Amino acid sequence: MSNSKKIPTDLDDYLFGNGLTIENYFVRVTPFSETICYRNGEGKEFYLTVNNDEFEEKLRSRLIELGSEIVRVGEK
Secondary structure, three states: OOOOOOOOOOHHHHHHOOOOOHHHEEEEEOOOOEEEEEEOOOOOEEEOOOOOHHHHHHHHHHHHHOOOEEEEOOOO
């Protein structure tokens, strides 16, 4: 039996299945990386940790497609 977790195939269910909305999410872009972040109900910010680069890219692309906020840091 494998210990690896099955990668979800429904991006929207993964992102919004626990009650978060597109307004909670943002993509933080730095000169070195692009990370998916979200704000909880109190406004505290968190990174969305995804242990699969391909799946994370699909999630990031989906958020951008849906109009998620993009926060640029360290760019002129």
